[in-house]
Amino acid sequence: MKKTGAALVRFALEQLGIRHTFGIPGVHTTELYDQLHSSEHITPILVTHEGGAAFMADAVSRTGAGIGTLLIVPAAGVTHAASGIGEAGIDGIPMLILCGGIHSESDHRYQLHEMDQHALLTPITKATWRIRCHEDVIPTLYRAYETAVSGEPGPVFVEIPYNIGNFLGEVERMPEWRGMPLARSPERKLIETAARELVAARQPGFFVGWGAMQARQALITLAEHLEAPVATTLQGLSAFPADHPLHTGMGMGEYAVPAATEVFAEVDCLLAVGTRFSEIPTGSYGVRPPPALIHVDINPAVFNANYPARHVIEGDAATVMPALLEEVMALKQAPANTGIHQRIAGHKAAYRQEWRSHDSKDRVNPVVFFDQLRRALKDDAIIVADDGNHTFLAAELMPIIGARTFLSPSDFNAMGYCVPAVIGARLANPDRQVVGIAGDGAFAMTAMELLTAAREELGVVVFVFNDGELSQIAQAQYLPYRRKTCTVLGKVDYGALARALGTAYVELTGNGEVADAIDRALELAADGKAVVVNVHIDYSKPTRFTKGVIKTNLGRMAPRDKVHIVGRALWRRIVS
Structure with a gap:
């Protein structure tokens, strides 16, 4: 034919x-x-x-x-x-x-x-x-x-x-698609060895990435059975529910939130699932896993690439984790409450209070924003971040509940991701809430795609965290150098831009307006309107991630270079 x-x-x-x-x-x-x-x-x-x-x-x-x-x-x-x-x-x-x-x-x-x-x-x-x-x-x-x-x-x-x-x-014929072959079962001996290591540990812990997404329920059950705290990568934030009492947050070193930093300091056996241990998940390689590291991944090339593992299991987490759960449950009864839930909850509450106590003056305090956004969204709402300071604020302060509900660029650091991604996410999931959070620099890269959202009548909300500069790199410059270079964006009339692109517009200038502004934006989106929300955000308090990464990078410098940078920063502090 x-x-x-x-x-x-x-x-x-x-x-x-x-x-x-x-x-x-x-x-x-x-x-x-x-x-x-x-x-x-x-x-x-x-x-x-x-x-x-x-x-x-x-x-x-x-x-x-x-x-x-x-x-x-x-x-x-x-x-x-x-x-x-x-x-x-x-x-x-x-x-x-x-x-x-x-x-x-x-x-x-x-x-x-x-x-x-x-x-x-x-x-x-x-x-x-x-x-x-x-x-x-x-x-x-x-x-x-x-x-x-x-x-x-x-x-x-x-x-x-x-x-x-x-x-x-x-062409002779047009063959129909017959589907994918079944996944290969993991090697039983490797599963048994890993299970014995986890059972023998005084305090096991889990570190899960995007590759663990399909094993979510098995991970939850296994964590509960072992009383194991669970930290995630940035990309894997939705691989484990943030409202679970064993969830500690993103990361587990000095770059992580206190719940993860404090609890994981006691972990003597780490089960890492679906993560490469790459730059962002490890806080610029600042994490120090225990010698008893069990690494599960579908790609064997990641094993021992950045951190040595005692046990490796090649395979899809969707098949490995149920098998590992079965073996662990056969070896060990569930422990009595060790008090780890209460410790995690205490650290989380104290960290949020630390943010609430921060004086944001006439701008929006990030924790106030994320508290209200979580209140207003359904658990299965899709939240899309871009690349920048707002990404790590979201990772630290926005509880992610449902699976595959947090999308963000990772180690490739592709700014401009958010606006197009909310469009793709909404087209693929027309019955779910889809919101984006973008820094003003990232928003400037792809804001024109809102034409696509308006033309397709997509009810999406993009919250623009507006402070007039490239905040993440500005902080990375200022904290060690006491100086910023090439980070000022200038002023943008976001209302005029929204009107030009055919979207609705909401202005959010202070803490007292947060709840009403978010509700108004979501109402407009529910009516099929694309919405731009100009959030006058307060970036004056650095995230734990930013401070931890800077500390890690300074720490690995040669003494001569460290003295040079610190000395220059001190001099600028004196003369400024």
Whole structure:
């Protein structure tokens, strides 16, 4: 039978359950977009920038509503999307990237605009393909999908040459998607050894990342059975409910909140699940795990990369953790209440009181904001952060309850994530509340995507934490150097910007207005309005994360360099 490559792509995407694609049409993808226009299952979403498209696709995948899919033009479309692709790559988020390409019979030495797209994307994707003939379109897309979601997930890239995508070609059949193979069971002997280590420990503790998301219930039951405190990574904040009495917060070293710092100081056996122990989760590698480290991950390359483990278990946490729970319960009865719940609760309450006692003057105290936001949102509401000081305020002060309800960039540090991601999250989850929190610097990068939200009539709220500068880097400069450089953003009329983009606008200037402003914004969103809330935030109190990371980095400096920096800061304090 004769089919265009575009028709074959549409068939494969429908088989895979894709509901939205994100991108900007171009000459190389005209037939692809025409096919999607006729699809009853897939809606192509026009964006203002392919970087925003990638963040939207990333959010679709993170919420568990299918695989986020890009449909972009070659060359500039690829380079624009690369930041979002890189974020998904380093965070282990599946993404399907479809891209037009030059005629398949052209000399491969001469890529579009002399750029080898595959060489560019190879370091930040799991695999790339260039379709060679019409017969390969559907099998390649199925193989790309399997690669993206199997093992440690990640982005994959498929280039569809112009003549294959737009012109007719011969295919014998159009095979249906048959689903993914079953996950491999973990090695029993490794499970038994790890279980004995946990049972023998005086005080076990858990450190869980995004890879533990599918094992949430088994983790809760195992933690309760062992009376084990649980800390999470930034990305894994929603892998364990913050309202559980064993939850301590993000991180577990000096960069963490007091509940985690104090309780984990006594942990003699650490079970780490679904984390690489990378820079942000470890507070710039400031954490010191105990020698009895049990590391569970689907990617064996992470074992012993940053911290030596006594026991490693390769496998999906969704299969490993139930098996480990069963073995532990067979070896040990649940302990009597050790008092750890009360200690954790006491530390948490004291830390929030410390924030409430901070004088924010005429600006919004972060803990007041997050207290009211948590009150106003449902437990399954999706909260999207960007990259910046607000990220760590949210991590420390915003209790995350439901699974997959906190989305944030991580070690790739891709600013501009929030606004596009709330759009992707809302499209994928139309019946759930979706709110974003972005610093004013991050908001400036992708605010134009609110055009997309307004056009699609998406009821989302973006809270802009506005202090007029790049606060996270400003604090990182000022605390050790007593000086800020290149951080002032200037004043923005957010009301005028909101009106220009077709969104509603709410101003929030002080603590007394917080509850009413949040309620008003959520009411507008419930009516299908995209809303910008200008939050005059107080950033004068640094987070534990910021202070801990600066201390860690100063601590690893050579004495000469440390004396130089500290001495210069002291001099500036004296003369200022």
